Amino acid sequence: MSKYSISQFIQSTKQKDLGQGFFELETERILEVNLNGLVWAKMGSMISYEGNIKFEREGILEHGLGRLLKKTFTGEGSQLMKANGNGKLYLADQGKKITIVDLAGDSIYINGNDLLAFEDGLHWDIKLMRRIAGVLSGGLFNVHLEGNGLVAFTSHYEPLTLMVYPGQPIYTDPNATVAWSGNLQPEFVTDIQLKTLVGRGSGESLQMKFSGNGFVVVQPYEEVYFSDKNS
Template sequence: MNAGPVIWDPSTLPTDDNVNPYAFSVALNGRWFLQKGKMVAYYGNITFHPIGYGPLDQLISTSFHSPTHATDWVVAEGQGHMILADRAYDVNSYDLEEGNLTVRSGNLLAYASTLALKQSIIPGFLTLIGSGKFVAASNGPVHFVEPPVRVDPQALVGWADCPSPCHHYDHSYMRGVLGGVRRLTGLGGASGEEHQFEFVGAGQVLLQSTEVLMPEYATGAVADEPGIPGARPPAQGGRAQQPNLGNLGNLGRQFGL
């Protein structure tokens, strides 16, 4: 007999753990950085400050160094629970210990103020430095591989404690009659056979098992729903796969609804 759905409240929500594979509960007692549009609900006394405004200038100067993404993030301050989710993709937390991790900007949902975020030299990526917890999502299971390795750009989620990648082109793939067909039609151009990111040195590279990136739209925009000011149409294409991230440190247990 089906016992029915679990009903959560502030006393039963997990502490810094998964509510289910697609939602994560942050037990806030202080400050976290949060990407706009990634919080679906919260309990408690929590206020949200835009980046660059309000009384948190000192915190911003030590924990946020990405002017390009400043309008996409806020600081959550107070005590309570925040439930994070991203379009039903799997969501998980990671503990970074005196580390250096670079991740796609669209995959990073939130991070503790003990970490410092910097803008990567690779467009579309952000770097977290230091010790603390962060929350991220992805499209497809993530695997960790060691350099030296060449990876499909679409499959790359990020890299930890290793140098930034170089571009590698397989020119032989573009030669001959078939190469001419690929240039004219574009077939094979986005699959990684002719262009890869090349990693060398120590560290780990995070790869998802699909070549379909998480669809992104303007951060903070809301779906086209009646009565919501500034609503916009939802992203096209929907969800490609249920993602499932790996673990850099202590991965939270998952709770099914």
């Protein structure tokens, strides 16, 4: 049999039940949700499903007026949908690599553009980066999640986790920062010399500074939702 036959193609690419539970990485870029109830997912991330599943946009006042105002300010990047029912749901986001974490009582901040899905029951809230609202346009929010449950987020290519220790801060490019531990609060600092070195169009003079004890996740890719107003 030819290694390029239809049957060989089907065998190598067909869906497989790996028995990993509620969230399962069908491939490194496709998330399978074994749904029996409700899951929150990024709007527009559904690529396929089977079974009896209903999709619903997040209600305008579903989580209170305060979060509505923040969602209005942050724009469409924070829009979520609910998938409710029984079946298999497949999620993806522009071919980005997917990472699953089990919070198990911990908390994490995830860039709003990189949050793919999370279990119902987790407490979550949109956090605005108010201090830089006058400097940057777009990408001004992240999502804080805490409790017990699974979270899936995305990154362009393989993510790198950097450990933050007391007295040893980590600096990152905001455009490449994906997530960080819930006990860290980033500061925004400007390095004029760096901007002079790399050119006015880069926006890399603005950095996120993480101090304390925790971790930061970065990706080898710079998103375009951050821009330096002074460039």
